[in-house]
Amino acid sequence: MRRVRRAEGYSTAAWLALILVPLAAMTLCVCLGSVSLSVHDTFETIGCLIRGKPAPEGIAAGIIPIRLPRVLRVTLVGAALSLCGAAMQGLLRNPLADGSTMGVSAGASLGAVISLAFGIAIPGLPLAGTMGMAMLFAFGSLMLILSLAYLLDRSLDTHSIILIGVIFSMFASSLMSLVISFSGDRIHSITFWTMGSLASGGYTEVLVLLGALILPGGVLLRLAPELNSFAVGEENAQGLGVPVRRVKLTVLICVSVLIGVCVSIGGTIAFVGLVTPHIARMIVGPNHRRLLPASLSFGAVFLLLTDLLARTVLNPRELNLGVVTSLVGAVLFVIIFYRTGRGARR
Amino acid sequence: MLTAEHITVRFGAHTAVDDVSFTLEEGHWLMLVGPNGAGKSTLLRALAQACPYAGRFTADGRDVKRMKPSERARALGFLAQQHTQQYAYTVAEIVRLGRYAHRKGFLAPADPDEEKHVARALALTGLGPMARTSVLTLSGGEQQRAFLAQVFAQDPRVLVLDEPVNHLDLQYQQRIFGLVKLWLKRPGRAVLSVVHDLSLARRYGTDILLLDGGRKAAGGPMADFVDGDTLRDVYGLDVEAWMRRLLQPWQPAP
Known part of the structure; x- marks a missing residue:
């Protein structure tokens, strides 16, 4: 068994790097910003916060309680979206698959807005209503998009899925506008949500994100061999003895839960799930035993650095995080799109 | 049979x-x-x-329809006509997938004979020297041989x-x-x-x-x-x- 791990998995050093690099990026992001802190002050203050002692006086005491949860949220959302992208790209054999390109994020947003507009909430759990609806709609959109693509052509061609995803995104956004315009006095809470970003919120969101990353995220990580077989070919997977339907359903449910949670907390952050798995694949190869952990790590680092850029480049003004990821992602999307197009014609 | x-x-x-x-x-x-x-x-x-x-x-003697997917894979191994590939898996990784149905254990499923079967399948098909080559760079004939090696490793x-x-x-x-x-x-x-x-x-x-x-x-x-x-x-x-x-x-x- 040790030999199996060595054949396809990571060495201890590589695992350590995958954990340490995001930690370093997190430290950097807590320290840097409109007001920069020293690493020493930062750790001292965080140490006091964890032990429940009053923090030493100074700027750090005022800034860290705001910056730390933000950095944690960004880390977890980046990791989660990236993991989803990697899993979907493997399952569908489609290097362009991502929550945003396939319309899943748009569907999740629609669900969240509907829950806000019609006041669907679970008493005692303030986030649960929006989140549950976002997950449900994410799953519904995935099913709808995949069945439409399947009707169009049974091989689930790369381009037809993306085309349908884009059309579905537009459809969902217009439905969202429609719901908002009929939402009456609830419009404020909706507007607040749609403008919301990872910049606001507390530790509750962090805990929810962490839970989502451990449970459905853990399931996805365990499905690495199955995802490998799908990435090679679904028919081949069936011949190898993979329970094809069950695996597919499990992956789609996990992805929907993760995207639902991320969207309901941070809104749509486009292309993260497209960019980072792609970079990870170039470095560690397509094998999901290596690709999935690398995507988690790279996704966290990518979104942390993007967030840092968004809040420092026009200091003191802040850019929207989604704007920056879209700028990077759109360019990369075109590059991958042309590459796969050439490959298909060969 | x-x-x-x-x-x-x-x-x-x-x-x-x-x-x-x-x-x-x-x-x-x-x-x-x-x-x-x-x-x-x-x-x-x-x-x-x-x-x-x-x-x-x-x-x-057993109905194929009623077999579990892994049982079926140990009884029957399929080789398709053609395999268009999207990702740069290595030949060894493709062959290793053949052992999927032989993994045992719930928490960390593994196959104790994996290395043996993979090495044997690679040797039999003459793909040993190409084990680390990406399948995207193979010719049609080599690719078919890689998938034949996979089904050999599956040992149906x-x-x-x-x-x-x-x-x-x-x-x-x-x-x-x-x-x-x-x-x-x-x-x-x-x-x-x-x-x-x-x-x-x-x-x-x-x-x-x-x-x-x-x-x-x-x-x-x-x-x-x-x-x-x-x-x-x-x-x-x-x-x-x-x-x-x-x-x-x-x-x-x-």
């Missing part, structure tokens, strides 16, 4: 396979032949449980091939068929394959099943197969005369 009883596959009003039965014994290689649209590949798809069918397949009792050499050059055709023949030498194994080329079918097969319009037109041991009339009916051509004419230019001058 493998039997098909009254298999019928319908797509709407069209009957693709019509009441076909056959038996495949240990050590035998059954060639499924017939013109385009005869239902050969559909019959294999039904065996792979990739399309609904009426009738029953049994492998070692019956190998099922769907026109495995359809668009391969002659040297690859010979190589793939030679490898399968070698694989068949071990006890407890059998091969079922769809083949277009009747000469290849006669050269390597021990048994034959001729399909026509979804129905069984003839079948039995290969040695009794020389029935010019049936072939003429099925293909609308005097197959024997045509084969001899094709061979004529290769005869050494007297």
Whole structure:
């Protein structure tokens, strides 16, 4: 068994790097910003916060309680979206698959807005209503998009899925506008949500994100061999003895839960799930035993650095995080799109 | 080892396979032949449980439909015609996937014999030196060999091939068929394959099943197969005369 791990998995050093690099990026992001802190002050203050002692006086005491949860949220959302992208790209054999390109994020947003507009909430759990609806709609959109693509052509061609995803995104956004315009006095809470970003919120969101990353995220990580077989070919997977339907359903449910949670907390952050798995694949190869952990790590680092850029480049003004990821992602999307197009014609 | 009883596959009003039965014994290689649209590949798809069918397949006495996916994979190994690849998996990774159905354990499923089988399959197909090569850079023949190695690593009792050499050059055709023949030498194994080329079918097969319009037109041991009339009916051509004419230019001058 040790030999199996060595054949396809990571060495201890590589695992350590995958954990340490995001930690370093997190430290950097807590320290840097409109007001920069020293690493020493930062750790001292965080140490006091964890032990429940009053923090030493100074700027750090005022800034860290705001910056730390933000950095944690960004880390977890980046990791989660990236993991989803990697899993979907493997399952569908489609290097362009991502929550945003396939319309899943748009569907999740629609669900969240509907829950806000019609006041669907679970008493005692303030986030649960929006989140549950976002997950449900994410799953519904995935099913709808995949069945439409399947009707169009049974091989689930790369381009037809993306085309349908884009059309579905537009459809969902217009439905969202429609719901908002009929939402009456609830419009404020909706507007607040749609403008919301990872910049606001507390530790509750962090805990929810962490839970989502451990449970459905853990399931996805365990499905690495199955995802490998799908990435090679679904028919081949069936011949190898993979329970094809069950695996597919499990992956789609996990992805929907993760995207639902991320969207309901941070809104749509486009292309993260497209960019980072792609970079990870170039470095560690397509094998999901290596690709999935690398995507988690790279996704966290990518979104942390993007967030840092968004809040420092026009200091003191802040850019929207989604704007920056879209700028990077759109360019990369075109590059991958042309590459796969050439490959298909060969 | 493998039997098909009254298999019928319908797509709407069209009957693709019509009441076909056959038996495949240990050590035998059954060639499924017939013109385009005869239902050969559909019959294999039904065996792979990739399309609904009426009738029953049994492998070692057990209904294939009722087997768990992993059990089925240990009984039957499939090799498709073609494998278009999207990602740069290495040959070794492709072959290793073949051991999926042999993994045991719930928390960390693993297969103790994985390395042995992967190494053996790579060696048998001569792919050892290419183990770390990306499948995207392989030629069609090499790719087919990599997937043959995968199904060898899977170590099924019956190998099922769907026109495995359809668009391969002659040297690859010979190589793939030679490898399968070698694989068949071990006890407890059998091969079922769809083949277009009747000469290849006669050269390597021990048994034959001729399909026509979804129905069984003839079948039995290969040695009794020389029935010019049936072939003429099925293909609308005097197959024997045509084969001899094709061979004529290769005869050494007297």
